[in-house]
Amino acid sequence: MGHDAVRHRKVPLLREEIAVVIAALVPRGTEPVTGLASAACRHGETILGANAVAWAVQVAGDLAARAQAERPGGAVPVHDIAVQGEVLVLQILSTLAATDDVGGSVDMAAIAEEQIRALIAVGAPFERVAETIRIAHEVVVRELLGVAIAREVSAATLTAITVSVARATDEVLASLAKRYVQEAERFSSSVQHARHELIDALLDGRPVDEHAVARILRVSIDNYHRSFVISGSPSYPHVDVRSLRRAADAIKNRLGARTIVVRENPNSLWAWVSADRRLPADESVVAASIGDEVRVGFGSMQSKAAGFRRTHMEAEAAARYGHSTAAPVVDYARHTLPVLLSADTERARWFVESELGELAAQNPRSRELVATLRCYFDSKLRIAVAAERLHVHRNTAIHRLAALETILGHPVTERLAEVQAALSLLDIIGNPPDETP
Incomplete structure (x- = not known):
């Protein structure tokens, strides 16, 4: 007798023995985790039988309990693990039964996608999904082989069960991985x-739902x-994104709060920290932690929606002022007056020339x-x-002070705030040509 004839005789035998194994699958009687509510389970009953589907649900429940016991602090709920197990075990049984079950497969894929969305929403990595599937493979093989051996099936059937379970597991794992990536994107x-959209609404001063803020921004x-803007220093005008992120991490660690990136551009990074306590930022300490490649502008500490908008606008202004002065770190709260005055360069120059007169000239004296x-x-x-x-x-200092008052046209203390503000602006407005008084 030829090999083809032998092979054709073996195929019906394998199917008969696998059918016997599937028919012998019965749940152990304990209450399942998920129940038999899904369309996949109801559809599976018409092909595999009610007992086999109930067994699949039972195995899925055991699988969920085992996975949760091994990782009690895991992010994936027991119910979600059980539903994943149902999908996998029913797919394996369908493969073993050699059914061309298009409708059931589509339904199971839909269930898998729903669970994947739930896992992604809670931040569960795909490794947890893959780990669950690998455990399921181990459990299903052991259970099926146990039933098959008790029914004294042939070695060929035992091999077919092992191979079919492995193939079905690989197919499900590959399919879920592809869906996970798509859903995650x-x-x-x-x-x-x-x-x-929410940040734009806050920056525009439009009303926002505080629950939406908590859900989307998680604060x-x-x-x-407290907002801050990081950008390249004059020595590194084209700083790379990694340097910007390192500086943001250094600031986060220094402030001891979670950092949320708002905008990330090629040469700048705009972020903020949020906490239920005040977050002071010492300019010298922050400057020592961020390195020489970047410059940082901080907004002042503010609260609520209006404060969110205000600190972002202040950080942007502080960053511009810092670039003009080459200061590594500028805290808006400490430099409010010069930051405000330097917003309009032309008017700032007029102000400096008006207040300082000849002192604004660029010459040694x-x-x-x-x-x-x-x-x-x-x-x-x-x-x-x-x-x-x-x-x-x-006496030299006294003579210089007298000369200063002559140039200013009034005692130094007479327009103290204005003169100090003009001095702070002197370095950033650009000096006029060299003029000797």
Whole structure:
């Protein structure tokens, strides 16, 4: 007798023995986790039989309990694991029964997609799904082989069961992986879109639903908010994204709060931190932690929706001011006046020239007098302290102060705020050509 004839005789035998194994599948009687509610299960009953479907549900419940016991803190709910198990076990039984079950397969795929969406929504990685499927493979093979051996089927049938389960598991795993990637991309795109729309509404000052903020941004709008803008320094104008992200991580660690990126551009990164407590940022400490490649502008600490908008606008203004002064870190709260005044460069230049007169000229004598004036202010208007810091005699400092008042046209203390503001703007407006008084 030829090999083809033998093979044709073996195929009906394999099918008969597999049918016997499937018919012998019965649940152990304990209450299943999911029940027999899904369309896939009802459809499976017409092909596999009610007992086989009930057994599949029972195995899925055991699988879920085992997976949850091994990872009690896992993000995947027991019910979701059980439904995944149902899908897999019913697919395996359909493959073993050699059924061309298009309707059932489509329904099971739909159930799988629904569960995948739920897993992605809670942040469960695909490794958890794959781990569940591998455990299911182990459990199903052991259960089926146990029933098959008890029915004294042939070695060929035992091999066919093992191979069929492995093939069905691989097919389900590959299909789920593909769907997981597709759904994750769709979910990420939809989440990003919703996040951008919500942030745009906040920045526009439009009313927002605080529950939507909590769900989409995962923060309370009533929290304290602090925004910051990171960009390349003058030495590194085309800083790469990795450097921007490293700086954002350093700021997050320094502030001890979660960082949320709002916008990520080729040469800048715009983000904010949110917490139920105040988040002070020391300029010198932050500057030491971010490196020389980047510059940072901080908005002030604010709360609620209006504060969210305000701190973002302040951070943007602080970043512009920082680039003009080459300061590594600018905290809007500490530099409010010069930041505001420097928003309009032309008017800022008029203001500086009006307040400082010849001191705004770029020549050695003007620079010397400006340094003296700044030191005098830093010394809290104490001439002796200023002279010591300048390493000049006290009388020299007095003569310089007299010269300053002559140029200003009034005592230094008469327009104190205006003169100090003009000095802070002097470095960023661009000096006029060299003029010797």
